[in-house]
Amino acid sequence: MELEIIFTIEPIRTGPVELPSREIGSVLEFQGLVREMEEGKALAGLFYEAHGPMARRVLERHFLELHAGYPVVAVLFIHRLGWVPVGEASLFMRVLSSHRAEGLAFLAEAVIRLKQDVPIWKMAAAPGLGNEGASSG
Amino acid sequence: MELEIIFTIEPIRTGPVELPSREIGSVLEFQGLVREMEEGKALAGLFYEAHGPMARRVLERHFLELHAGYPVVAVLFIHRLGWVPVGEASLFMRVLSSHRAEGLAFLAEAVIRLKQDVPIWKMAAAPGLGNEGASSG
Numbered sequence: 359m360e361l362e363i364i365f366t367i368e369p370i371r372t373g374p375v376e377l378p379s380r381e382i383g384s385v386l387e388f389q390g391l392v393r394e395m396e397e398g399k400a401l402a403g404l405f406y407e408a409h410g411p412m413a414r415r416v417l418e419r420h421f422l423e424l425h426a427g428y429p430v431v432a433v434l435f436i437h438r439l440g441w442v443p444v445g446e447a448s449l450f451m452r453v454l455s456s457h458r459a460e461g462l463a464f465l466a467e468a469v470i471r472l473k474q475d476v477p478i479w480k481m482a483a484a485p486g487l488g489n490e491g492a493s494s495g
Numbered sequence: 496m497e498l499e500i501i502f503t504i505e506p507i508r509t510g511p512v513e514l515p516s517r518e519i520g521s522v523l524e525f526q527g528l529v530r531e532m533e534e535g536k537a538l539a540g541l542f543y544e545a546h547g548p549m550a551r552r553v554l555e556r557h558f559l560e561l562h563a564g565y566p567v568v569a570v571l572f573i574h575r576l577g578w579v580p581v582g583e584a585s586l587f588m589r590v591l592s593s594h595r596a597e598g599l600a601f602l603a604e605a606v607i608r609l610k611q612d613v614p615i616w617k618m619a620a621a622p623g624l625g626n627e628g629a630s631s632g
Contacts, residue, residue: 388522
């Protein structure tokens with residue numbers, strides 16, 4: 359499995375899909391966006407922090423375990439850190455596989471595990487509290 | 496639900512995601528690509544034909560049924576027709592939803608139903624049979 363894990367404080371930008379072989383039949387891309395309403399409150403965005411090296415180790419372990427059951431070919435995982443305004447992506451995953459079934463299962467399980475025990479934390483920020491200044495707007 | 500269904504004989508090209516609201520938390524995109532090996536034979540590509548108006552009606556019915564269980568916000572469905580070479584997409588779906596769970600379920604079910612009873616047919620073409628000339632290469 360080709361595996362790339364990226365943490366970035368910039369808005370997530372992705373290039374075109376590069377196919378490692380002529381046996382890729384499924385390209386799945388998922389973006390998790392920051393929504394305005396969370397638990398009944400209007401947010402301006404979320405602030406993400408991570409323990410980078412540990413998050414990477416835990417993610418690698420999860421992805422290897424998932425790969426044993428769902429043999430996907432390539433995974434690109436990008437998580438944004440710092441201030442993420444409403445409507446922008448905090449998470450991007452691209453999963454290439456021969457068939458869509460293993461790609462869908464891998465993606466679904468990966469996001470569940472991400473939220474379980476990977477050391478990435480988010481803090482809510484209400485509109486007008488000034489955190490917006492940390493982003494490019 | 497915003498629903499757009501497109502059939503095209505051109506390579507599938509998609510624009511950037513446009514968010515209909517600040518409550519979209521999940522953007523899922525799926526591309527189904529033509530693989531080289533199918534049932535043990537090497538293909539140059541596949542040739543797709545559809546009964547366009549009927550395919551659209553059947554898809555709309557399926558998507559509305561799925562929406563009742565998985566209330567996604569917007570669906571873009573693009574199917575390529577004619578000659579599709581190996582490594583290019585015959586199908587593209589983009590599903591926007593508040594949460595990823597309904598988006599993943601909608602997408603997975605939609606592709607299963609597409610292959611069940613939507614009047615779109617594919618024919619295999621072995622390498623060197625000349626169908627490649629119909630594409631832009």
